[in-house]
Amino acid sequence: MIETTPYSKFSSVYDEVMDHVDFQEWANFIIGSWKENKLPDKILDLGCGSGTLLSHFPSSINTKVGIDSSLQMLETAKKKYPKIQYIQGDIIYFSLKEKFPLVVSTHDTLNYILQPEKLITHFQTVNKNMELGGYYFFDLSSEYNLIHNFHKKQLFYNIDSVKLTWRNTYNQKRKVITSTLIFSIFKDLKIQKYRETHYQKFHPHSIILKILQKTGFSLVSIGSDYKTWTLKKDCCLINYLAKKIKEIK
Ligand SMILES: C[S@@+](CC[C@H](N)C(=O)[O-])C[C@H]1O[C@@H](n2cnc3c(N)ncnc32)[C@H](O)[C@@H]1O
Structure with a gap:
């Protein structure tokens, strides 16, 4: 078994595994929450993955930029949507030449930031790369989702020459979910096995508000699962819309 970094193998089947996600609905929900008269001219997606969400925003948005740490996810994204600009980098620390009126981060990407201090640094970084009065739309997995849909659950996929087994354990004390993804890849009549271990943390609403x-x-609005701007107890992805009201040093 070869240990490998998160998304280095997952990238090869990510789109198929996420086939149930209606990214057009997500983009419509985000754009529908835009509070200004004129649509933004630029959008920045943090943890853009394979670029699907960015591709669903209106083409009138001239500049679409995605940042992701995974080279393999970005390779997939570049093949599918070559007109989008991609940057390999860490969403906790980055500095871009231009400032953005709309920044997004979706599909529990921020749950990958484990330490609260790093989450603070992330929001400081986002602030510095945004226009004053701009909006940051992000989601976070709810604890309900981690407990009811993932804890002690195993998922199995067979996609082309890849067999994926995905096991999850949520530690309620540490508020961390450990996901072990085992890939069996069939090539040249041989099977090669790889393991990716993903750690994600549940961040309570009170902490997010303070940060x-x-x-x-x-905070402008809080919503549920890209469907409604009310917070439901059994929602899986909590949607946040925040407005930049102050420049920080
Ligand atoms: C669950 S995927 C979400 C991808 C995409 N946003 C979507 O909606 O499908 C999480 C992505 O975040 C990226 N990621 C996680 N932590 C990151 C970090 N600190 N810096 C940059 N990218 C990160 C991963 O490489 C992965 O592509």
């Missing part, structure tokens, strides 16, 4: 306040944002 937003500390990093120059005000």
